[in-house]
Amino acid sequence: MPHRSVSPPPRRGRTPAKPGAATVQVQSLTRGLSLLEALARAEGGLTLTDLAQRVQLAPSTAHRLLATLEKMGYVYQAGEMGRWYIGLQAFTVGSSFLANRDFV
Numbered sequence: 001m002p003h004r005s006v007s008p009p010p011r012r013g014r015t016p017a018k019p020g021a022a023t024v025q026v027q028s029l030t031r032g033l034s035l036l037e038a039l040a041r042a043e044g045g046l047t048l049t050d051l052a053q054r055v056q057l058a059p060s061t062a063h064r065l066l067a068t069l070e071k072m073g074y075v076y077q078a079g080e081m082g083r084w085y086i087g088l089q090a091f092t093v094g095s096s097f098l099a100n101r102d103f104v
Helices: 027-041 048-054 059-071 088-099
Strands: 075-078 083-086
Touching: 027 048, 027 059, 027 075, 027 083, 048 059, 059 075
Parallel strands: none
Antiparallel strands: 075 083
16 A cells, blocks of 8 residues: 655644745734735725725634734724724834934
């Protein structure tokens, strides 16, 4: 009976490295940052459904990530439609980039 090589299943929560890639990405972080980027491009906030569609995530996954980002102050939810917006912490982090640059 011939011996077949079986590769281990990919680890949960990580995107497998692409050929030639230097490092492995942390999937949840990549997804969370994608949500922030989509909110940054949107004027007037986004509903959960619209946001999930833009970043190609299931609404339940997007909601879990948004809940974490909300607890940390990076996003907030407001309005009758429950739209999501960029939060103060995202501004604080972004502003530190400018504060640490010497523009002459």
